[in-house]
Amino acid sequence: MKASRDLLLVLAALLALLALSAASTLLPPAPWKTAAGLAIAMMKLAVIALYFMRLREHRGLTRVFAAAGLFWLGLLAVLVLSDYLTRGRLH
Amino acid sequence: MTSSSASATSSAREAEQSVTNRLGLWVFLATEVLFFGGMFVAYVIYRHTYPEAFRAGARLMEFGLGTTNTAVLLVSSFFMALGDRAARAGDRRQLRRCLLCVATLGVVFLGIKAVEYHSKFADHLVPGPDFSGTRGPLEIFMTLYFAMTGLHALHMLFGLGAISWLLWRNAGGRPVPVEPVAMVGLYWHFVDCVWIFLYPLFYLPGR
Amino acid sequence: MSADAPPPGYLAAEPGILAWFRTLDHKRIGLLYLFSITGFFMIGAAAAACMRVALLSPQGNLIVSDTYNRLFTLHGVVMIWFFLIPAVPNVLGNFVLPLAIGARDVAFPRLNLASWYIFMAGGALVLYAIAAGGVDTGWTFYTPYSSTYSNGHVMAMAAGVFIAGFSSIFTGLNFIVTIHRLRAPGLTWFRLPLFVWSLYATSIILVLATPILAITLFLMALERGLGVGVFDPKIGGDPLLFQHLFWFYSHPAVYVMILPGMGVVSELFACFARRRIFGYRVMACALLAIAALGFLVWGHHMFVSSQSLYAGLVFSLLSFLVSVPSAVKVFNWTATLHRGSIRLDTPMLYALGFVALFTIGGLTGLFLASLAVDVHVHGTYFIVAHFHYVMVGGMVMAYLGGIHYWWPKISGRLYPEWIARSSAVIIFLGFNLTFFPQFVLGYLGMPRRYAIYPPEFHTLNVCSTAGAAVLGLGYLLPLIYLPWSFFRGAPAGPNPWDATGLEWRTASPPPPHNFEETPVVTAEPYDYPPPP
Numbered sequence: 001m002k003a004s005r006d007l008l009l010v011l012a013a014l015l016a017l018l019a020l021s022a023a024s025t026l027l028p029p030a031p032w033k034t035a036a037g038l039a040i041a042m043m044k045l046a047v048i049a050l051y052f053m054r055l056r057e058h059r060g061l062t063r064v065f066a067a068a069g070l071f072w073l074g075l076l077a078v079l080v081l082s083d084y085l086t087r088g089r090l091h
Numbered sequence: 092m093t094s095s096s097a098s099a100t101s102s103a104r105e106a107e108q109s110v111t112n113r114l115g116l117w118v119f120l121a122t123e124v125l126f127f128g129g130m131f132v133a134y135v136i137y138r139h140t141y142p143e144a145f146r147a148g149a150r151l152m153e154f155g156l157g158t159t160n161t162a163v164l165l166v167s168s169f170f171m172a173l174g175d176r177a178a179r180a181g182d183r184r185q186l187r188r189c190l191l192c193v194a195t196l197g198v199v200f201l202g203i204k205a206v207e208y209h210s211k212f213a214d215h216l217v218p219g220p221d222f223s224g225t226r227g228p229l230e231i232f233m234t235l236y237f238a239m240t241g242l243h244a245l246h247m248l249f250g251l252g253a254i255s256w257l258l259w260r261n262a263g264g265r266p267v268p269v270e271p272v273a274m275v276g277l278y279w280h281f282v283d284c285v286w287i288f289l290y291p292l293f294y295l296p297g298r
Numbered sequence: 299m300s301a302d303a304p305p306p307g308y309l310a311a312e313p314g315i316l317a318w319f320r321t322l323d324h325k326r327i328g329l330l331y332l333f334s335i336t337g338f339f340m341i342g343a344a345a346a347a348c349m350r351v352a353l354l355s356p357q358g359n360l361i362v363s364d365t366y367n368r369l370f371t372l373h374g375v376v377m378i379w380f381f382l383i384p385a386v387p388n389v390l391g392n393f394v395l396p397l398a399i400g401a402r403d404v405a406f407p408r409l410n411l412a413s414w415y416i417f418m419a420g421g422a423l424v425l426y427a428i429a430a431g432g433v434d435t436g437w438t439f440y441t442p443y444s445s446t447y448s449n450g451h452v453m454a455m456a457a458g459v460f461i462a463g464f465s466s467i468f469t470g471l472n473f474i475v476t477i478h479r480l481r482a483p484g485l486t487w488f489r490l491p492l493f494v495w496s497l498y499a500t501s502i503i504l505v506l507a508t509p510i511l512a513i514t515l516f517l518m519a520l521e522r523g524l525g526v527g528v529f530d531p532k533i534g535g536d537p538l539l540f541q542h543l544f545w546f547y548s549h550p551a552v553y554v555m556i557l558p559g560m561g562v563v564s565e566l567f568a569c570f571a572r573r574r575i576f577g578y579r580v581m582a583c584a585l586l587a588i589a590a591l592g593f594l595v596w597g598h599h600m601f602v603s604s605q606s607l608y609a610g611l612v613f614s615l616l617s618f619l620v621s622v623p624s625a626v627k628v629f630n631w632t633a634t635l636h637r638g639s640i641r642l643d644t645p646m647l648y649a650l651g652f653v654a655l656f657t658i659g660g661l662t663g664l665f666l667a668s669l670a671v672d673v674h675v676h677g678t679y680f681i682v683a684h685f686h687y688v689m690v691g692g693m694v695m696a697y698l699g700g701i702h703y704w705w706p707k708i709s710g711r712l713y714p715e716w717i718a719r720s721s722a723v724i725i726f727l728g729f730n731l732t733f734f735p736q737f738v739l740g741y742l743g744m745p746r747r748y749a750i751y752p753p754e755f756h757t758l759n760v761c762s763t764a765g766a767a768v769l770g771l772g773y774l775l776p777l778i779y780l781p782w783s784f785f786r787g788a789p790a791g792p793n794p795w796d797a798t799g800l801e802w803r804t805a806s807p808p809p810p811h812n813f814e815e816t817p818v819v820t821a822e823p824y825d826y827p828p829p830p
Contacts, residue, residue, distance in 0.1 A: 004173050011169040015162060021291060022158045025298035029146075037291035044165075044287045052172040053280045058113065061478065065117040069124030072506045075593060076125075077132050080542045083597070083609035084136050111405050111479045118471045122509045129513035129543055133528055136539060144534075218526035228534040234526045238517065 141228035146297030148232035157294035167196035178272040304710025304789040307807035322407040328393030338380035345373040350763040358750040366749035367434035374437025386558035397801035400482025400817040405475040413468040420462030427454035441529040441540040445521035470504030484819035495582045496561025499589040511547035545596035553592040559696030568824040569797040570646035571638030577630045584623035591620040617667035644718040648699030655691025680740025710807040711787030725772035731765025
């Protein structure tokens with residue numbers, strides 16, 4: 001169906017990204033794999049947010065609200081890590 | 092007021108309400124980001140502290156089932172987006188087909204999850220007094236696994252309930268439920284996004 | 299219409315008791331909350347009264363320590379989650395917000411009613427937990443005591459708080475969308491009254507912080523209920539993670555309590571000094587700054603918890619920073635009074651009391667932000683005095699000031715002025731008599747949450763209890779004269795205070811749809827005539 005071709009392309013991209021992470025397990029364990037796995041997840045998130053959740057069309061305030069949760073979670077993570085990463089260092 | 096300008100005003104009001112609804116739902120999704128996010132932070136802290144135990148834990152997960160489930164959810168999001176487009180076009184039957192696909196895939200996801208949980212029980216990997224082997228950081232990994240995927244599954248159940256409600260709303264007689272489909276769609280995509288992050292955290296490490 | 303009765307308005311619109319429980323009118327929902335939180339306040343106050351009476355004797359002759367522990371837990375849980383957090387936003391905010399922005403109602407009226415039912419459901423669980431014997435963990439539910447060792451009804455209490463949290467989240471969601479979407483024509487952001495700004499800042503906190511409380515209580519309950527846990531040291535868990543997650547919510551929560559109070563106080567100062575608020579834009583930005591910075595300081599509750607010293611340094615610095623916008627607000631309120639024509643009506647007395655007591659509370663907060671001082675006074679009555687100064691001396695006074703200010707709008711009637719002014723003075727005196735001695739007690743070393751204490755602290759404890767009796771009297775009086783005035787007070791008319799603000803442009807009490815015609819705003823806020 002014509003109207004759904006662009007959505008099918010989006011799905012294809014998502015499944016390709018999934019295949020990429022799955023395929024990465026064929027390589028031996030390595031430190032970069034964590035970062036790669038998360039990066040791929042973030043790309044999937046961006047694709048879904050922009051195309052399926054239509055953030056590409058809804059500009060302005062909707063995008064700010066959409067970003068706010070992740071940003072705040074970042075603040076929590078950074079400051080909690082400031083404790084755990086520095087324990088035993090400055091005592 | 093002539094009927095054409097009345098309907099212009101009412102469709103302007105609908106558009107306004109649609110923006111209001113959308114903003115409200117995104118605020119709600121922000122709260123959900125933080126709700127799940129608390130557990131993600133706990134995961135990050137403990138993965139930093141016990142990297143080996145977490146890698147060992149992830150190796151105990153069923154990689155094939157996890158990857159399949161991720162694909163299942165991605166396809167379900169596709170059908171949800173397709174259904175949203177159908178609703179906006181007023182295509183009641185296409186919407187119905189899409190919603191049924193989403194619901195079916197959702198049930199498949201939960202079914203696979205049930206299989207996974209069952210095998211964890213069978214292998215004594217459920218945290219608690221019955222945990223196999225020495226109790227330690229692996230148990231924390233498993234606790235986080237059950238807590239995070241469990242809450243995710245609960246959200247899937249709510250989503251399936253919402254999809255059922257949409258199917259009921261879509262049944263003949265009433266106007267096509269464009270707004271509700273859009274709202275439920277955003278929720279469904281969000282729940283998919285949570286899983287997208289659970290996958291690399293619980294199935295990929297150590298492989 | 300008879301001359302000695304106000305117009306029926308929203309109060310008479312949907313007849314019958316049951317209509318109140320099905321209403322979608324934000325004004326009625328505000329009143330539902332008013333009744334609920336007043337009830338919870340009385341329960342929390344009763345617990346406080348028991349504690350203060352028990353503390354009259356150093357040896358704890360009245361009640362055993364275990365009971366005392368359950369009392370202070372009850373007091374904290376009920377007062378914080380079922381009184382302080384909902385008070386200004388859910389009572390005054392629900393009632394005033396749509397009126398103040400010229401709207402018919404909030405953005406999602408059904409969600410608004412659902413919020414109240416969710417609040418009551420949470421409250422019911424908490425009351426059940428109390429009736430069944432209570433909890434002795436403190437309102438902070440620290441693990442591993444709460445998750446492993448405590449014998450109280452932790453699950454029910456935590457479940458009640460968890461559920462009530464959703465009420466907060468939905469209220470915040472509703473207010474944010476309402477303020478963005480439903481403002482009257484001409485009402486730009488920088489024409490909004492500061493009370494509206496304060497509700498916006500508060501709502502951001504409610505929406506972003508409360509979910510963390512929910513997940514933290516969930517994880518604690520998982521540990522307790524199933525014997526599995528992420529905070530359990532026996533399997534390598536860290537109890538401090540609970541504290542980090544808990545305080546990430548609970549520190550911003552205190553700004554949820556104080557910011558709406560600050561918004562109310564700005565309204566009161568403007569009206570009763572008949573002046574524009576000094577530095578309006580700075581005041582609005584300060585509210586947002588406090589909300590944002592308030593998220594970054596939670597570690598100051600954990601200075602002695604064994605979190606890393608580096609984290610302690612960062613949190614100490616950030617805690618000093620968050621005091622800056624608060625201090626700016628105090629200076630601006632003071633500047634607003636300068637050359638104003640001040641009327642010492644009841645709301646103004648409460649507002650002045652707020653500024654005095656909030657300043658003391660805030661300054662002592664700076665002492666606590668300083669790592670070295672906090673090591674000395676952590677866990678003592680110094681902390682207890684500090685937070686009661688800001689929460690009770692600050693927020694409760696602002697709440698009462700707001701109740702009195704908007705009472706004519708809510709009820710259509712005036713309360714009796716002289717009794718009301720006397721109550722305000724009694725409350726101010728009783729409050730100081732109760733809590734100032736506690737600063738001294740704390741600094742001298744009396745620990746908090748203890749039912750027994752060394753005899754050298756006896757005199758100050760007696761003083762504090764005497765003050766509590768006076769304070770209680772002060773709180774009792776409005777509980778009598780406000781309902782009385784509802785039926786017998788003089789009709790108020792649309793604008794008894796001659797105040798600016800859209801809510802004063804409609805009848806008292808307002809009709810169900812708020813305004814006969816949507817107002818159009820052309821003036822700046824608080825456009826009182828300049829002083830001569």
